[in-house]
Amino acid sequence: MSTPDATGPLPVTVIGGFLGAGKTTLVNRLLARGGRRYAVLVNDFGAINVDAKLVQSRDGSKIQLENGCICCSMADGLSLALADVLDASRRPEAILIEASGVADPWKIAEVALVERSLRLELVVALVDAANFARQVEDPLLGDTLVRQLSRADLILLNKMDQAGRSSADRARALILAEAPDARIAETVAAELPADVLFGPTPSPERREYGVTASPRPGEHLPQHDHAENTSQGPAGHDHRHEDAFRRWTFVSPTAFSRAGFEAALGGLPSSLLRLKGWCRFEGDEAGWLLQWVAGRWTLDRDDSGPVGTALVGVGTAALPASGELDALLAAAAPRTPGP
Amino acid sequence: MSAPIKVYRARKIITMSRNRPTATHVALRDGRVLGVGEPEELARWGELEIDERFADKVLMPGFVEGHAHAMEGAVWRDLYVGYFVRRSPDGEMEGGLKSLDAVVERLRRYAETLPEDKPVVAWGFDPLYFDGRRMDRHDLDKVSTTRPVLVLHASFHILNVNSRVIEMAGMGPSTNVEGVMKDPAGEPNGELQEMAAMFAATRAAKVDFDLRTLDGPSLYRYAGSATIAGVTTATDLHNKLDDEMVDLFAEVTAKEDFPLRLVPALGALSWSPDDGIAQAKAIRERSTDKLRLGLVKVMTDGSIQGFTGRLKWPGYHNGAPNGIWNIAPSELKRTIGLYHDAGLHMHIHTNGDQASEFVIDCLEEALTTRPRRDHRHTLQHCQMADAAQFRRMAALGVCANLFANHVFYWGDQHYALTMGPDRARRMDATATALACGVPLAIHSDAPVTPLAPLFTAWCAVNRRTSSGRLLGPEERLTPEQALFAITLGAAYTLKLDHLVGSIEVGKFADFAVLDDDPLAVAPDMLKDVGVWGTVLGGIPFESPARAAS
């Protein structure tokens, strides 16, 4: 993954979902994983699984870890906590916000869309697959639970090891009834592949064009993230979560029409979560880096890629076959005369 | 032989005490009431020194504001540009700006008084009364195009900024966030709603809108506002109350010229329950005569006018979705249970009737399984509670502090938008609460509305909206009931009724000094009764408004 430079906007990931859905498990995974100096904003330190040996210092509202991560309390409000992080002498590399069990994570995420020193990376909402259908029946709570899922980039039907098929399907149906375009993936213990969390890593070296080089759905990718998998022994670790995501690779030597390409981006299916890589445009010598997440995207000048277009995507199990996806982008390529 | 006994003679003393409801003389010793009565009776204590300065005034017990915030002292750091006139802590009349042009003109004059490099910051703006016309950045560009201009709405949830701020924050047509309002051409129009957009704008403009930051001067301003209104005891009803903050309160309130007894409440959601309970108990021990600690505030839902209060069926009249919880109901129940078990005294914010009902459920469970006599847990605002909820509150010994000022400030909006005519009639159902036997206080929630108990009493007695509509005449209080609610009623909810709230032997010599008898004026003149100032612990504090003129 690329490290943001010291002055660039900080990527923000927001994790939402009701109590018991697995938010803290996911936060702990990211903290334990290391590799990125996170500032983690939480409502309650209590559940954060900080290895005491890692703690460098702690006061009422902050815990500084030896690996450079820092945990901050949002008890005095998100604004104050965020301002503290942004004004700190040593800025983190990324911000992770664990929303409260009743907050709408999207409302929080919006700050990263509007504040210039922040960049929204991902909004993940977790659902307790076994109990969701019952929880939404609660008149005090149901609307809140639905609201916090409705605009998330990715919804994890979590705790699948504890949920029967029927309760998981019921939960999925309830979510889709409210948010038909929701990206839903089934997980156990909030275990997610690295490319889902941090974006796929297209290789600039790849130069064989012309063929769709998509891995088969379910194929293992090298960045598959095992580092944090401590809860189960190697024997007990199945790869169910891999089935929850599909990949797509698009490689083409042609330059696109920029307008056509941008239009094609708008037409990508909602099951696609991320798309990243380089592309070229007609009448433009420069290379461009595309970073597309859940419909939000940026194109930045970047000449470190190949001469053509090389994009890698990841989506939920509902991601259409690669050929179908290829066709969506190929439509944006100018018709080149056949050989 | 000790020094002579100080006696204030007044035109009338309304004691709020059954023993002697009215009198003309009150004797003091050591900052307390030594006796109320005729001079001959009082003279049996010793030689009297009769102070005639209030001979033409009416004394009441110093008013008790059971729900306000010390932030009232902090907001006045910036310019007030509200529709209604409001008195600053220095006694100046501010606001009363009846058109957008008047707001812009006031801002322009204010900007001239500030150093060139300072942003122009104002608060209290309320476009509700401008026939649907909203402020945009072009309005504020008339104030300045070169320096930031920021105008916070009365709700504290909306901010208007000028083009300079938009530019500094880098907002443009591609800023796609719900809270950044756009003009028909797709450009940000300068109206920013909610945390995300406001955070970006205030950060870019380097404006500290964190109005909760209290310091000595803001506490003095808060006390100034209190003195102007005849208030001698006031809450700061949500404060983290870490040691540093308690040190500040202790230092400031200890000063002899600080004219207010402060009752800060520890914000439970700022702590884990264990830490919060430990802190509340620890600081309770630091209480003094002028600083009462130990009270705990619990938040639940949002506000009715912001459509964030949690409502029961049939929900918001205009079809807005139900409001928000600040904390999951299950966690709320656990928190309330733990603070109750710890023997602490809770004031619980509930606006919508789903929130108040749920809190009543929580308290019922706590009180049934772990009974506690005389807990005086209080529902704050409690605006939508119906008669059935008040009956349950009475049965459980739960008090209510109702937001009577809402009837005036938002009553028309509740009628038309939030609640509809039927439920709007019984918002802040003061008479129902009393009829059900619920101990009652009424409040301003300053700085949300002005700190002025006589105005709050006027609202409860007259129930007139700002457009003049009579909203829920059945819920009107008598003047006597309303005056009780702003004195002994509020003191009771704070467990301070043995110290303040009436003029009786042994209680603090805290008085509101009034120009007229609020029980003799026409009920619709209650808010117009002049306030000379206060007496706190026997010491007179003239209102800054009087001292200025």
Ligand SMILES: [Zn+2]
């Ligand atoms: Zn409140």
Ligand SMILES: [Zn+2]
């Ligand atoms: Zn309040």
